[in-house]
Amino acid sequence: MIKDTLTTLPQYLLPQHTLSRLMSRLTHSKNVAWKNFFIRQIVRHYGVNMDEALEPNIEAYPSFNHFFTRELKPGIRPLTSVPNAIACPADGAVSQAGQITAGTIFQAKGKSFTAVDLLGGSAERAAPFQDGVFSTIYLSPKDYHRLHMPLTGTLREMVHIPGRLFSVNAATANVVPGLFARNERVAAIFDTEAGPMALVLVGAIFVSSVETVWHGVVTPPTVSSVQSWRYDDNAPTLQIGEEMGRFNMGSTIIVLFGKDRAAWAEDLAAGKSVRLGEMIGKKL
Structure with a gap:
């Protein structure tokens, strides 16, 4: 709990909306070198399964945000058929x-x-x-x-x-x-x-x-x-x-x-x- 508190307290001081606006600009950037680097880092660090994506080629995404909101292949998440x-x-x-x-x-x-x-x-x-x-x-x-x-x-x-x-x-x-x-x-x-x-x-x-x-x-x-x-x-x-x-x-x-x-x-x-x-x- 102490670790959680120490990690969280600095967030009270951060300019949260300003940082989010900056991140939005970065994630919508269409700079090819930047967006490809950013996508690769996220895929590698978090273990994103690109085999599930409708477009598995990270270089095909116009921006990082297009990758982040990517579509899945049809049928990859079947809808439950259980009644009610x-x-x-x-x-x-x-x-x-x-x-x-x-x-x-x-x-x-x-x-x-x-x-x-x-x-x-x-x-x-x-x-x-x-x-x-x-x-x-x-x-x-x-x-x-x-x-x-x-x-x-x-x-x-x-x-x-x-x-x-x-x-x-x-x-x-x-x-x-x-x-x-x-x-x-x-x-x-x-x-x-x-x-x-x-x-x-x-x-x-x-x-x-x-x-x-x-x-x-x-x-x-x-x-x-x-x-x-x-x-x-x-x-x-x-x-x-x-x-x-x-x-x-x-x-x-x-x-x-x-x-x-x-x-x-x-x-x-x-x-x-x-x-x-x-x-x-x-x-x-």
Whole structure:
């Protein structure tokens, strides 16, 4: 814990948004020598499996960000066929999963945050998830960084919530109170057969860019107050397994369901590696 604290404390002093803007410029650079060097370093250091990529040749990517948000080969992540299954929205590792107790979501030992804070301070927006369930999935730099639908859903609202850009790794989650409700994030709320479902895309240091398939890039720019978009007319409906958004650099997605609407698989617990499309729970 002391090591985690010493690693995390300097982040309070860093110009987080400035560093993220600088990283965005670097990752979108089309300088051939730079982007090829950067991609090779990430592939080598993190063990990225390029055999799964639709384009395995790193030199074919126009920029590092094109590589980072790369498509996978068709069929490489089969969608679960289990009846009533909730599909995993991303490749990654479970940070936490469990019950939303009295509106509170568990983050790490001794730390939690509220659904109200996570969803931008609106008690009305958070009410459908009271005493429901949540799962938090962390995407590492080696992972596929597109996000997909756990269930078929019709978009009701999207919310852009400003905040800090702390790292979202396990060490920082152990130290920073209310981490996921402090970082900048985009929440998309869908109507599904299991009732309301929230997908919260949490930004992090060097990861301030989030985009969705219906809107495009939501952030940057960052904002000074909560912004929301309602989709009461001509709302898009996305099928289970369909792409819904992506991180330009990696971060965390949090999935919320309401009370008695969904149940997670028994083995969905902190530290478990998960893959896009596999069953992580069932709708009730």
